[in-house]
Amino acid sequence: LAIDDEDMTCNAAIVAGVYGKAISGDDRAVDRWENWTNDAAAEDKPCRIPADLIGKAFVDINRQIEPNKDYIFEGGRGGLKSTYISEKLTELLKNNPMMHACVVRKQTNTLKDSVFSQIQWAINEMGLYSEFDFKTHPPEITLKKTGQKIYFRGCDDPVKLKSIKPPFGYIGILWIEERDQLAGAAEERSVKQSVLRGGVDSYFFGSYNPPKSRANWVNQQLLEPDKNRIVHHSTYMDAPAEWLGTMFLNDAEHLKEVNPSAYEHEYLGIPNGDGGNVFDNIEARRITDDEIKHFDRIYQGVDWGYYPDIYAFVRVHYDVAHETIYFIDEHCNNKTSNADNAEWIKSRGYDDFPVTCDRAETKSVDDFRACGVDAFAAIKGPGSVEYGMKWLQNRKFIIDPERTPTVYREFVNYEFERDREGNVISGYPDKDNHTIDSTRYALERVFRLYGVKA
Numbered sequence: 445l446a447i448d449d450e451d452m453t454c455n456a457a458i459v460a461g462v463y464g465k466a467i468s469g470d471d472r473a474v475d476r477w478e479n480w481t482n483d484a485a486a487e488d489k490p491c492r493i494p495a496d497l498i499g500k501a502f503v504d505i506n507r508q509i510e511p512n513k514d515y516i517f518e519g520g521r522g523g524l525k526s527t528y529i530s531e532k533l534t535e536l537l538k539n540n541p542m543m544h545a546c547v548v549r550k551q552t553n554t555l556k557d558s559v560f561s562q563i564q565w566a567i568n569e570m571g572l573y574s575e576f577d578f579k580t581h582p583p584e585i586t587l588k589k590t591g592q593k594i595y596f597r598g599c600d601d602p603v604k605l606k607s608i609k610p611p612f613g614y615i616g617i618l619w620i621e622e623r624d625q626l627a628g629a630a631e632e633r634s635v636k637q638s639v640l641r642g643g644v645d646s647y648f649f650g651s652y653n654p655p656k657s658r659a660n661w662v663n664q665q666l667l668e669p670d671k672n673r674i675v676h677h678s679t680y681m682d683a684p685a686e687w688l689g690t691m692f693l694n695d696a697e698h699l700k701e702v703n704p705s706a707y708e709h710e711y712l713g714i715p716n717g718d719g720g721n722v723f724d725n726i727e728a729r730r731i732t733d734d735e736i737k738h739f740d741r742i743y744q745g746v747d748w749g750y751y752p753d754i755y756a757f758v759r760v761h762y763d764v765a766h767e768t769i770y771f772i773d774e775h776c777n778n779k780t781s782n783a784d785n786a787e788w789i790k791s792r793g794y795d796d797f798p799v800t801c802d803r804a805e806t807k808s809v810d811d812f813r814a815c816g817v818d819a820f821a822a823i824k825g826p827g828s829v830e831y832g833m834k835w836l837q838n839r840k841f842i843i844d845p846e847r848t849p850t851v852y853r854e855f856v857n858y859e860f861e862r863d864r865e866g867n868v869i870s871g872y873p874d875k876d877n878h879t880i881d882s883t884r885y886a887l888e889r890v891f892r893l894y895g896v897k898a
Contacts, residue, residue: 491538493531497569499524501682505674506532511616511645514673516623516666518654520713522680522688522696525651526559529619530566536617536647537592538572543616545594546608546639550625552598556583559621560596599626599635606638614642617649624652628661654715659857663715667728667856668845679712720859720868723837728852731844736761736772744794745886746785746801746819747878748808751778755785756878758851759794760886768840769887774848774879782808786815800885822885823892832884833872835891851879 498506501524509515509532517525537545547559560583567576567585577586585594591612597605608615618639626632632650640646654663666675680688680696700707708714717724739761749755757775762768775788789795795817801809803821812819822828845852854876861869 491535491570491572493535494570497531499528499678499683499687501678502528502676505676508674509647511647512672514648514650514670516673516675517649517651517678518662518666518675518713519678520653520680520709520711522683522692522711523678523713524683524687525678526562526621527566529621529649529651530559530563531570533563533594533617533619533649534566534570534572537587537594540616540645541590541592542613543643544592544610544613545617545619546615547594547596547619547621548599548605548635548639549621550599552601555596555598556580559619560585563594599631602634602638605635608639615639616643616646618646619649619651621651623650624655624660624662629665653710654713656709656715656717658715658717658721659859660715664856667726667852669728669730677713720862722833722858722860722872723841723855725840726843726855727840728843728845728856731770731772731842731847735770739770739772742772742797743886743890744797744799745822745882745884745888746799746812747881747885748802748805749778749878750780754778754850754878755780756850756882757785757789757799758848758879758882758886759797760883762887762890766840767838768842769836769883770842771844771848771851771883774851776850776879782811783815786812786817789817790815800888802881802885822888828888829872829884832888832891835887836880836884848879851883854879 493506505515506528517523517529519525533545533547537543547555547563549555549559560580563585564578567573575588577588579586583596586592593610595608595615597608599605618636620626620632620635623632626635636648640648652662654660658664680692685693696707696711699710705716709716741762741764742759743762744757744759747756754776755778759772759774761770761772763770773792773794775785777785789799798818798820799812800822801812801819803809803824806821809819809821841855843852843855858873858877858880861871861873863869
């Protein structure tokens with residue numbers, strides 16, 4: 445191969461320039477050189493998001509993305525969630541020629557000006573704009589070479605959502621944007637089941653800014669353990685300042701000064717509630733059998749019920765040093781006799797510790813004792829409810845939703861009532877609180893011994 449002097453001089457200059465930039469830390473110069481010198485193999489190279497397009501909060505998670513897991517991206521305004529997902533979706537589509545993608549929002553009329561424009565931006569920034577066709581009515585993006593599609597659908601048109609039929613392969617990438625706007629976990633499952641059909645591997649991404657109330661379904665879901673769910677949190681502080689602009693940063697700092705709570709929610713993505721949650725310190729996770737073997741401060745309580753109110757038994761461990769209550773087990777039902785409930789307690793071996801019961805039904809307490817359960821009535825008395833509730837509010841709760849689903853539901857959803865103007869009403873609502881009452885009875889002798897601040 446003959447190379448003239450001019451070419452030799454030119455190549456030497458390029459190599460020298462690349463080398464100089466490489467030793468100064470510009471790795472992209474090397475990447476560009478490798479691409480330039482290897483055009484023949486360009487078709488075989490996997491697509492990658494350029495490093496300078498990935499916000500620093502997403503560098504680690506980007507290396508970990510794998511199929512058949514749920515990736516949930518949540519956080520505050522300007523956290524670059526949509527930016528990253530739109531880039532990753534494009535990369536995955538290019539690298540999986542049998543996959544198509546679908547992007548979903550609650551309302552169809554919000555698609556074109558939000559997620560469609562966002563993915564169009566990502567494709568352009570990644571230098572791939574000429575490789576795609578963009579159709580706006582209805583919104584649809586097609587990779588020219590393979591015919592792969594990116595569909596856009598709204599949950600308000602379930603027929604169109606279910607009727608997507610790609611020309612080949614299958615839909616293997618699903619992104620639900622603003623997933624907190626969905627009606628609940630059931631609607632999200634319906635979307636996934638309608639879209640992600642066929643194929644061995646698939647990718648699911650969900651993104652949203654956490655709603656203020658912890659009672660919202662997306663906030664509750666994150667309290668529930670799921671080995672296949674990866675949750676990623678990001679805020680505007682993880683984004684380069686020049687990406688956000690001076691006005692965005694000024695607005696954030698102003699809100700931080702004048703309304704710290706609103707700033708925490710809107711810009712840091714913290715569901716800090718609105719004063720309505722009775723119990724704020726709840727951790728939902730798996731409690732192992734090995735942990736339970738080491739629990740040595742066992743307390744048990746019963747709130748009597750038949751129908752429609754439920755009978756509720758709880759067994760807890762109280763960690764005095766860390767002021768933490770662990771829920772070991774529950775037994776909740778309707779229309780069951782005292783004898784049957786007492787038999788359940790004994791069958792589980794829970795007759796090893798006393799059971800403190802609601803004083804309102806002394807006959808039921810006597811029934812338990814007659815059945816061999818060491819039961820006695822709570823002391824209660826004037827102000828006992830408020831006293832016991834305040835004591836519980838100062839404690840941390842470890843709840844395993846699988847072991848104690850009723851406990852989990854009641855404690856997470858228990859909120860103060862409000863008047864017509866939205867102001868919190870003092871006092872504790874007497875509804876949907878049966879396991880809460882059982883817990884209060886179970887630990888009555890503890891807070892009577894140590895006091896509310898113990």
